[in-house]
Amino acid sequence: MVKGDGSDSSVSWQSIRDTMMTRIRAQDYAPGELIPNEVDLAAEFGCARATVNRALRDLATSGFLDRRRKAxxxxxxxxxxxxxxxxxxTRAEVESSGARYDYRLLERAIETPPPLVRETLKLSGTERLLHVKSLHLADDVPHMFEDRWIVLETVPAIETVDLAKTSPNVWLVRHLPYTHGTMEFLAETAGARSRHLICADDDPVLTMLRVTWLDASPITFARQSFSPSHRMRLEL
Amino acid sequence: MVKGDGSDSSVSWQSIRDTMMTRIRAQDYAPGELIPNEVDLAAEFGCARATVNRALRDLATSGFLDRRRKAxxxxxxxxxxxxxxxxxxTRAEVESSGARYDYRLLERAIETPPPLVRETLKLSGTERLLHVKSLHLADDVPHMFEDRWIVLETVPAIETVDLAKTSPNVWLVRHLPYTHGTMEFLAETAGARSRHLICADDDPVLTMLRVTWLDASPITFARQSFSPSHRMRLEL
DNA sequence: GAGTGGTCTAGACCACTTG
DNA sequence: AAGTGGTCTAGACCACTCT
Known part of the structure; x- marks a missing residue:
């Protein structure tokens, strides 16, 4: 059958996905049980198997179905x-809340890495790293303090960048996409960061650790600590 | 051309995706610039347009490409x-680290919600909610303390569940998939939770707030606080 | 061995957007 | 008006895995 042949018969993969999602929620298909195969569903919906496949693949990606050949x-x-x-x-995050974003470079130095950074990035310890501390503000109020190490062997070009104008993260995102990495959230006391975040030394702050790699080469290790009231929000 | 016709000519969408990804990384296609259209790429790779489409759609979903009709x-x-x-x-998280998981129901009561819960779940305040406090342990060491409110109007069946055996979250995941929700991370001081988490009152703890909905009906509000040393890890 | 999902093809029409 | 991506079809072969 051909679309537009006058029968107005085409079925979209989204509508099949939605129908199947409804059935799953209503437990028309019991949890753990097999649903009909693609050929049968295609017959039921009056469409090609590829269309059913697209719908079910989407539900599998979303985590509602488990698909295995033959099984x-x-x-x-x-x-x-x-x-x-x-x-x-950070800039987009701040501005999306309606506030004015500002960035300040606090320190910039080329150093050898401390043990934590060396181990996390699997360095020998003799590498030269760019060490940058910066403060990100929302409406002139401290929002996030960042302490970042960048491996110059992997990213030589950043040595000559004016980091007072461009934050390291912005530069990296634009010039050196990573292949993979990790992110960790933890709670810490503000400690010495309290001076920049303008809070008490023993205030709890949310800290995000980020490590990124370009294949086997370490790019950067960043510790970002947010002002005490900050919450990191995710949609489900 | 037909697969298996002896010319061994079929090209996988994954290989096209990888090739295009390599070109993007190498800036063969400059950031912000147009790449060739699907018809041209299909000609270049010697495959059907649908195959190129699948590859580019994947890269767009991953966030590396921006696709717009005509543009x-x-x-x-x-x-x-x-x-x-x-x-x-929580159980899977604990066990994946090799530890033995344990769960203890601490309190269970049916109450009217406090203001924070009422506002977050958009309740009138007269609803009956199931209020559950529980402790999750790893090798008998406190791992996470949970304070959860469940809207009985939305989930009446949970009132008769033995929550000493099944944690509320496990029951909910199995019996009432949510349609959407939010998750927030923040840092707090342990406060009264220190008794359960076995730490100091002013230790910083990572707290995860979770709110879930079934369409327009609120399901649950949960505040989960992790033991001080805990880190929440994400892969990039 | 056989059933199921995974993918590719060639062609077509459609939807959206830009010029 | 026209170009580009989005999708559907009908058919085919393949890869995996259960029995």
């Missing part, structure tokens, strides 16, 4: 839900 | 990277 498609008993954190570019 | 496909200047946090089922 068929099952409803996951405990949906593997994922939260996606669109990685905050 | 064409552009390389994103600042890749919109996403971190995915596979939502931790």
């Amino acid at each position: 068929g498609t099952r409803v996951r008993e405990a949906p593997r839900r994922k939260a996606t954190l669109s990685i905050p570019l | 064409g496909t552009r390389v994103r200047e600042a890749p919109r990277r996403k971190a995915t946090l596979s939502i931790p089922l």
Whole structure:
């Protein structure tokens, strides 16, 4: 059958996805049980198998279905839900809340890495690293303090960048996409950072550790500590 | 051309994706610039347009490309990277670290919600909520303290569940998938929770707030506080 | 061995957007 | 008006894995 042949018969993969999602929620298909195969569903919906495939693939990616060749498609008993954190570019994060963003370079030096950084980035210890401390503000109020190490062997070009104008993160995002990395959240006391964040030494602050790699080469280690009241929000 | 016709000519969408990714990284296609359209790329790779489409759609989903009808496909200047946090089922999280998981129900009561919960869940204040406090342990060491409110109007069935055996979260995941929700991370001082987490009152703890909904109906509000040394890890 | 999902093709129409 | 991506179809072969 051809679209536009007058029968107005085409079915969208989204509508199939939605229908199947409704059935899963209503437990028309019991958790853990097989659902009909693609050929049968295509017959039911009156569409091509590829269209059903697209819909079910989407639900599998979303974590509601488990698909295996020959074994068929099952409803996951405990949906593997994922939260996606669109990685905050600090400027966008601040401005989206309606505040004016400001960035200040506090320190810039080329040093050999301390043990924590050396081990995390799997360095020998003799490498030259660019060490940058900076403060990010929202409406002139301290928002986040960043302490970052950048491996010059991996990113030589950043040595000549004027980091008073461009924050290291912005420069890196634009010039050196990473291949993979990790992010960790933890709670710490502000300690020495209290001076920049304008809070008490023993205030709890949310800290985000980020490490990124370009294949096997370490790029950067960043410790970003947010002002005490800050919350990191994710949509589910 | 047909697969298996002896010419061994089929090209996978993954290989096209990888090739295009390499070109993006190498800046063969400059950031912000148009890349060739699907028809031209299909000709170059010697495959059907649908195959190119699948590859480029994947890169767009991953945040490296921006696609618009008529306007064409552009390389994103600042890749919109996403971190995915596979939502931790506490038991799996603990056991994946090799520790033995344990769960203890501390308190269970049916109450009217305090202001914070009422406002967050958009309740009138007269609803009956199930209020549950529990402790999750790893090798008998406190790992996470949870204070949770569950809206009985939305989830009446949970009133008769033996929550000493099944944690509220496990029950909810299995019986009532949510449609959407939010998650927030913040740093707090342990305060009264120190008794359960076995730490000092002023130790900083990482707290995760979770609110979930079934369409317009509020399901639950949970405040989970992790033991002081804990880090929440995400892969990039 | 056989059933199921994964993918590719060639062609077509459609939807959106820019010029 | 026209170019580009988005999607659907019908058919085919393949890869995986369960029995």
